[in-house]
Amino acid sequence: MSQPEAFGRYRVIRRLGSGSFATVWLAQDDLLNYPVAIKVLAENWAHQMDIQHRFLEEARILRQTDSTWLVAVHDVDVLPDGRPYMVMTYADQGSVSDLIRRGPLPLEEALRLLTEIGQGITVLHNHGTIHRDIKPSNVLLQSSPVGQRVLVADLGFAKAIDEASGFTAAAGTPGYMSPEQSIPGGDLDVRSDVYSLGAVAYELITGKPPSRPPVRIPPGRIRPGLPKELDDLILSALSVDRESRPADAKTFTDRVRAIRMAPNLPQAEPWWQRYRMPWQRVVSVMASTAVVLATLTASLGAPGLTLTTVGYTAHGLHLDVPSMWAREFHTGQEARPAAADAGAGPGLLVATDAEEWDSAVDPAYGVYATVVPGSHDLPAASGGDPCHERPEQRELDTGDWEGTVWDWPECNGDSSFSSAAVHRPGDLATVYLEVRQPDYRPDLVDEIIDTASLG
Numbered sequence: 001m002s003q004p005e006a007f008g009r010y011r012v013i014r015r016l017g018s019g020s021f022a023t024v025w026l027a028q029d030d031l032l033n034y035p036v037a038i039k040v041l042a043e044n045w046a047h048q049m050d051i052q053h054r055f056l057e058e059a060r061i062l063r064q065t066d067s068t069w070l071v072a073v074h075d076v077d078v079l080p081d082g083r084p085y086m087v088m089t090y091a092d093q094g095s096v097s098d099l100i101r102r103g104p105l106p107l108e109e110a111l112r113l114l115t116e117i118g119q120g121i122t123v124l125h126n127h128g129t130i131h132r133d134i135k136p137s138n139v140l141l142q143s144s145p146v147g148q149r150v151l152v153a154d155l156g157f158a159k160a161i162d163e164a165s166g167f168t169a170a171a172g173t174p175g176y177m178s179p180e181q182s183i184p185g186g187d188l189d190v191r192s193d194v195y196s197l198g199a200v201a202y203e204l205i206t207g208k209p210p211s212r213p214p215v216r217i218p219p220g221r222i223r224p225g226l227p228k229e230l231d232d233l234i235l236s237a238l239s240v241d242r243e244s245r246p247a248d249a250k251t252f253t254d255r256v257r258a259i260r261m262a263p264n265l266p267q268a269e270p271w272w273q274r275y276r277m278p279w280q281r282v283v284s285v286m287a288s289t290a291v292v293l294a295t296l297t298a299s300l301g302a303p304g305l306t307l308t309t310v311g312y313t314a315h316g317l318h319l320d321v322p323s324m325w326a327r328e329f330h331t332g333q334e335a336r337p338a339a340a341d342a343g344a345g346p347g348l349l350v351a352t353d354a355e356e357w358d359s360a361v362d363p364a365y366g367v368y369a370t371v372v373p374g375s376h377d378l379p380a381a382s383g384g385d386p387c388h389e390r391p392e393q394r395e396l397d398t399g400d401w402e403g404t405v406w407d408w409p410e411c412n413g414d415s416s417f418s419s420a421a422v423h424r425p426g427d428l429a430t431v432y433l434e435v436r437q438p439d440y441r442p443d444l445v446d447e448i449i450d451t452a453s454l455g
C-alpha cells in the first residue's frame with residue numbers, strides 16, 4: 001500500500017506496521033499539534049459488512065472504556081473508497097514484545113508491566129469484553145511523565161473476524177491462547193484471557209512463552225529464585241482446566257500486586273537469559289557466582305552467548321557450556337545405558353538441576369560429556385532413545401572434531417535433546433556428549449562440541 005498524504009485532517013508521517021487485517025500509520029493532528037496512530041482496515045476486508053461492523057465495535061469498546069491502560073480511540077471515519085479507519089493514541093515506545101527481546105527484565109519491572117496489563121484487561125472484563133488475543137506484541141508502550149505506561153491494544157479483532165467470516169479454523173496465537181480457544185466455536189469466558197495473562201507473565205519473567213498446554217515447567221525452573229507464590233500463580237493461570245485458574249483478570253492482578261508489594265522481593269537473577277545482558281553485567285554476575293561455580297571463567301562464544309568453561313580432569317576434557325545451565329556439577333555421572341554399552345564410562349554432568357537430568361516430565365537443561373578411550377566410533381550412542389522416537393542423524397565436521405550427532409528436536413514435549421559421538425583425527429578417543437536445551441538449536445550443540453579439548 002503506497003503512503004497516503006492524509007486521512008481527513010491527519011497528515012500521514014509514516015507506516016507503523018501492518019497486521020493481518022489492517023495497516024497502522026503514524027500521523028500528525030496539525031490542529032491539536034499531536035501525533036496519532038491511524039488503523040485502516042485492509043481493502044480486501046473493508047467491503048464485508050460484518051467485518052466493518054466488528055472494526056467499529058472494537059473502536060466503540062475502546063472509546064467507551066476510555067482507560068489509562070487501554071489504547072484510546074479518539075475518532076472513526078470512512079475513507080472515500082469505503083475503508084473505515086480509527087484514530088488512536090500513538091504508542092511511541094513499541095511493544096512489550098520488543099522490550100522482552102532486548103533482554104531480561106528485572107523482576108520488579110516485569111511485575112509492574114504485568115500489573116498494568118492486568119489492569120487493562122480488568123477494565124475490559126468489567127465492560128463485559130473478552131480480549132481473546134493478549135500477547136506481548138499486542139501490549140504497546142507509551143512514554144509518560146513518570147516513565148512508561150502500558151496500553152493494551154488489538155481487542156481480539158482477528159479472532160472476531162475469523163468468527164464473523166465463518167472460518168472453521170481455531171484462531172489466536174499459539175503459546176498464548178487458552179486450550180479452549182483452540183477448539184473452533186469453543187465457548188470462551190474471561191478465564192481464556194486469564195490463561196493468556198499467565199502466558200504473558202511467563203514470557204516477561206523467563207523471556208519465552210510457555211510450551212503448549214499442559215505447561216509443566218514452572219517459570220522458577222528457568223529463572224531460579226522467584227517467589228513461590230509467583231510460580232504458583234502463573235502455573236494456575238495456565239491450567240488446562242479453567243476452574244483451576246484465577247476467576248478473572250482482577251483476581252490475577254491483585255495477586256501479582258501482592259507479590260510485587262511483599263517486602264524483600266528477590267532479584268531472581270535470570271539465569272536463562274543472562275547471555276542477553278550487556279557484557280559488563282555478565283562479568284559481574286560471573287564474579288559473584290564464582291564460588292558456586294568453583295574455578296570457572298566466563299568467556300564469550302557465539303555472538304551474544306555467554307559460556308562457562310568446565311573441566312573434567314579425570315579425562316583431561318574441557319569444554320564450554322552456556323553459563324545459564326552451569327548451576328550444578330556432577331562428576332562420575334553414569335552414562336545412559338546404550339552409551340555405556342558402547343564403552344562410555346561415567347562422565348561430567350553440568351545442568352540446571354542434576355537430579356532432573358533424565359526426567360521425562362520436567363527435564364533439566366545442560367550438557368553431559370565423557371571420553372571413551374581407544375575408540376573411533378560409538379555407533380550405539382544414540383540408542384536407548386531418551387525421547388521415545390527416532391532421532392534425526394547428521395554428520396558433523398567442525399574442522400577440529402568429526403563425528404555423528406543425533407537430534408531429537410522435540411523430546412517429550414518440553415525440550416530438545418541431542419547426543420553426539422565425535423573424535424579428532426589422529427586421536428584414539430571418542431568424546432560422547434549429550435545436550436538438553438529448551439529450544440532446538442543445533443548450532444548451539446555444534447558450538448559446544450567445537451569448544452571441546454582433550455589432554
Ligand SMILES: Nc1ncnc2c1ncn2[C@@H]1O[C@H](COP(=O)(O)OP(=O)(O)OP(=O)(O)O)[C@@H](O)[C@H]1O
Pocket residue numbers: 016017018019020021022023024037039071088089090091092094095137138140153154158
Ligand atoms: N496505537 C499504536 N501506536 C503505535 N503503533 C501501533 C499502534 N497500534 C498498532 N501499532 C503497530 O502497528 C502494527 C500493526 O498493528 P495491528 O494491530 O494491525 O497488527 P498486529 O497486532 O501486528 O497483527 P495481527 O492483528 O495480525 O495480530 C504493529 O507493529 C503494532 O505494534
